[in-house]
Amino acid sequence: MSKARSYKQACNIALALDLIGERWTLLIIRELILGPKRFGDLLPHLQGMGTNLLTTRLKELETHAVIEKQPCSPNSRRMQYKLTPLGEGLENVLRELIRWGIQLPQSPPSPDSLYQPEWDLVAIKLLYKREKAPKLEGTVLIKSVESSIYAIIAKDGLQLDISTTHTHDATIEGNRDSFEKLFKGKSSLNQLISQNSLKISGNTSLARKWASCFS
Amino acid sequence: MSKARSYKQACNIALALDLIGERWTLLIIRELILGPKRFGDLLPHLQGMGTNLLTTRLKELETHAVIEKQPCSPNSRRMQYKLTPLGEGLENVLRELIRWGIQLPQSPPSPDSLYQPEWDLVAIKLLYKREKAPKLEGTVLIKSVESSIYAIIAKDGLQLDISTTHTHDATIEGNRDSFEKLFKGKSSLNQLISQNSLKISGNTSLARKWASCFS
DNA sequence: CGGAATCCTCTTCGATACTG
């Protein structure tokens, strides 16, 4: 049985870290931010982690009600892992980690480091401030050479999809770098448009309002 | 030399965790939130951590410019560790960890778990929302049987002191439990006063305004 | 195929003893 090493401190920080402070754990949470995933989907995004260790971590998280294991569909025997409401609360922790990570001296992107476009989606989702345009609704296509991301603006936040095509109201087009600047609040949409870095089409008003939610 | 194990992922979360995700690291940051500390001050608050490991962690943090080592006083040979501006940015991460930790199913306080009053001060400092009363200034004494904490309200946030006596404008008195409810936003000052759990004196208006910054 | 269990090696941790 996993006896879960603990700091044994009567402190909320230490308490939290007892549950999600171990190696790999927060990266597992990151993987589940965009929705439920299966064991086999998690593994390739966690290169270097053994299958046994992933099993252990998933069990720990499950016993602490941070995630839950459920059938992919009602009568299926295939299982998927999903954040519980408690686990979703970790969005706030991840958001601040992203913010802190952004301002870090950027090490030159080492060639042996893994990259998954979904990680950008996680950042976009978490950095989006719906309160800046609470009533906004619609779908924006974020198009670059590398990927086509559909951002579906809904009442309960931003839903992001990279794998399926959706009908969309507006399009923002450009390269990854410019989008990064936009989403991370380093440049405004107007700045990037006037620099010819980004281009908008369709419902441009929607696109503008949506983009203003990142600054 | 410390070769600092890395996740090797082009993701801001993973990048951040490469620096501050290892065991004990965030607890060291917690210790430095209230101000600089010496090696010997850190150790007893990190029970179970070997001295060698603390040395290693401090060096890692120093090379990544999260903390810096400096003389206690200009010409002293005694050294202390202090957060850099980059390190101070981790306040946001710690704040969210505290918030998440608070809503965790409270395990019965195990007898072998360590408790340090300073950890409460860290929580108070980080949960205080100055923007709720931006112009407030003064000193509030938070008095319980266990401790006398001076909260000095300043422009750049809350300064907290448990070791020295200060002149104060207002006093809030009660037991630790009630204070916890107040600071963690679970109860309002008015509620706690009407329950006879807390008592205020001195500049009660200041005390009320200050207390409202936690809800 | 998904994922749990087993082994084995290597690294990190934890605790204590030691040194400038």
Add this chain to the structure above:
DNA sequence: CAGTATCGAAGAGGATTCCG
């Protein structure tokens, strides 16, 4: 007091196997 050295214990990483 501030760290270094050491060593057994625990955990991580990788490959492989087993089972439904």
